[in-house]
Amino acid sequence: MGRSRSRAVVVYATLSLALWVLLGPLGLGAGIDLPSFDFLPRKRTSGNTRDHGIRSTSPDTKRLQNLKLTSMLSHAAGFSVIENLYWYNSTYFFLTDQPWQFPDLTRVANFDLSSQPHSEDEIAAKIWNIWLGPVSPEVQEKHQLGSSISLDDAEEMFANPVILDSPMMINNDPKFINHMYHWLGETFLGAWRVWSNYALRTGLTLPNFKTVAFIKAWTRSDLPPGTPNDLVWDDLPGANKWFTEKFFPGVTIEDRPIWEERAESGKIFLIPMAVIADRRGGHWGPSAAWKPWGDVLRLPVSSDWLVNLRDRVLENYAGPFSLKRSTRKPKLLYLSRQSAGRSLRDQDHEDLVIELQKLHVEGLVDYEEVEFDKSVPFQDQVAKISTVDILVAVHGNGLTHTLWMSPGGYVFEMQPAGCTVTDYSPLAITNQIQHYMVHETTFCTPRDCPKRGCEKDAGINSDSIPVTPSVITDQIRLIVAGEAENEVDIPIR
Known part of the structure; x- marks a missing residue:
């Protein structure tokens, strides 16, 4: 019955269409209505839909x-990876039709390092x-x-920028880097x-940075007369330049005069891939804890993220230190600084x-x-530390x-009894190193240590820091015996 009905519908439709085609040119088909097949499924073919989708x-x-x-x-507070970053007259521009993808701009880029509440004219983005x-x-x-x-104005404003080499790492701060x-x-x-x-x-294989830009800091040799020395990026021993060039062979290092010239040009510049480091933005993060990397160091990464850097520094190393690691006993290194300003009490050092x-x-x-001074090349320093199990x-x-140690090591950091200055313990933690803060007669692990700071009259820069040696050596014996309780689950090699 159903098949007969379908056949009849087809025949009826065919005859109707034939009559309309034959009589239409004579003006006789206008009164003929084609049948309505409301009982048949319909498929939309109009507008911008295709196969129940949209284009x-x-x-x-x-x-x-x-x-x-x-x-x-x-992104994490103070540190951002940005594709197609525009820059014009000292301000970063984000061109988008999705503005909500960007975080609070105070955590991306700022004009200065002030810790005061932000105003709109202090944001550099x-x-x-x-x-x-x-x-x-x-x-x-x-x-x-x-x-x-508008789209018209965007095309006019951003269609022909000057394209800079990338990937580019940008340090957005004028201070606190010449060390x-x-x-x-x-x-x-x-x-x-x-x-x-x-x-x-x-999962991408990311290329090396082609440019490292210190856009607000001078190179020491170009510092204008009367300008404070803390506004340079290169430290006196030369570590910053040496490490940066070892990490990224052939890298171009740019400083403030280059970016001042670009600002004065009146042109818009485009960086196809950029990493912005902004100290003030990091300090405004919820996990800052007195340091700019409190949030960014919580981002998950591959376990070899620092090994990659260490291997770059030690590639083709031919210095005096062996890179072979001991398979029999842990290697213990005492990094002395008795000839420096901050040091142990002489008798405690000897003990x-x-x-x-x-x-x-x-x-x-x-x-x-060992004691590292300016006579020890940086490559030798990294080589020595790379084989250490206990520092x-x-x-x-x-x-x-600590960054160059292999994950699984141990660090004992000695400070005055009234101080807990957490500059280096996060470096150990992020490299999967167990850190002990030694305070004369006791030690603590990072999560149990007092809050950051120094008690009155307990300066961190003392040249006679007291320490009881057994506090360190007793714990080392437990480590070697495999009996130490640690925050980081890392057995000694």
Whole structure:
């Protein structure tokens, strides 16, 4: 019955269509109504739908695609990976039709390092939002994210920027980098972490940075007369320049005069891929804890994210130190600084050396004492530290080398009893190193240590820091025996 009905419908439709085609030209088909088949399924073929989906048919699609829109690819307070970053007259521009993808701009880029509450003119970044006009009188432009711009105006303003080499790492601060720890252990470390997080999230093989830009700091040799020395990026020993060039062979290092010239040119510049490190933005993060990398170091990364850097520094190493690791006993290094300003009390230093040597005599460790000064090349310093399992040192710049230890090691950092200055313990933690803060007669692990700071009259820069050696050596014996309770689950090799 159903088949007969379908056949009849087809015959009827065919005859009706034939009559309409034959009689239409004679004007006789106007009164003939084609049948309505409401009982048959319909398929929409109009508008911009295809197979129950949607595709833009607007010519604006190609116009938007021809514009290089800005995207935030990875971010933690103070550190950002940004695709298609524009720069004009000392301000970063984010060109987008998705303004809500960008975080609070105070955590991305600022003009200075002030810790005071932000005002709009202190933020060094601006969103240009490709939007249509408001949909009702109640929609006020002043409440929008960024500044609205039409597609026509966006094409006129951003269509032909000057393209800079990328990937580019940008240090957005004028101060606190002319020191190995503040550059390597804070600003660079945070930038490398967010870049490594982007690699983890995407699975991409990321290229080396072609440019490292210190856009607000001078090179020491170009510092204008009367300008404070803390406004340079290169430290006196030369560590910042040496490490940066070892990390990224052939890198171009740019400084403030180059960017001042660009600002004066009146041109818009485009960085196809950029990493911005902004100290003030990091300090405003919820996990800052007195340091700019409190949030960024919580981003997940591949376990070898620092090994990668160490291997770059030691590639083709031919110095005096062996890179072979001991397979029999842990290697213990006492990094002394008795000739520096911050040091142990002389008698305590001598007693500590005696007790550490006993561990060697007992066959528990291979022990060595060394002091890094300007006569020891940086490559040799990294080589020495890279083979160390247990590092003992007074609070100081040398503990930046914790970054070059292999994950699974131990660090004993000695400070005055009334001080807990957490500059270096996060470096150990992020490298999967167990850290012990030694306070004369006791020690604590990072999560149990007092809050950051020094008690009155207990300055961190003392040249007579007291220490009881057995506090360190007793714990080392437990480590070697496998009996130490640690925050990081890392067995000794």
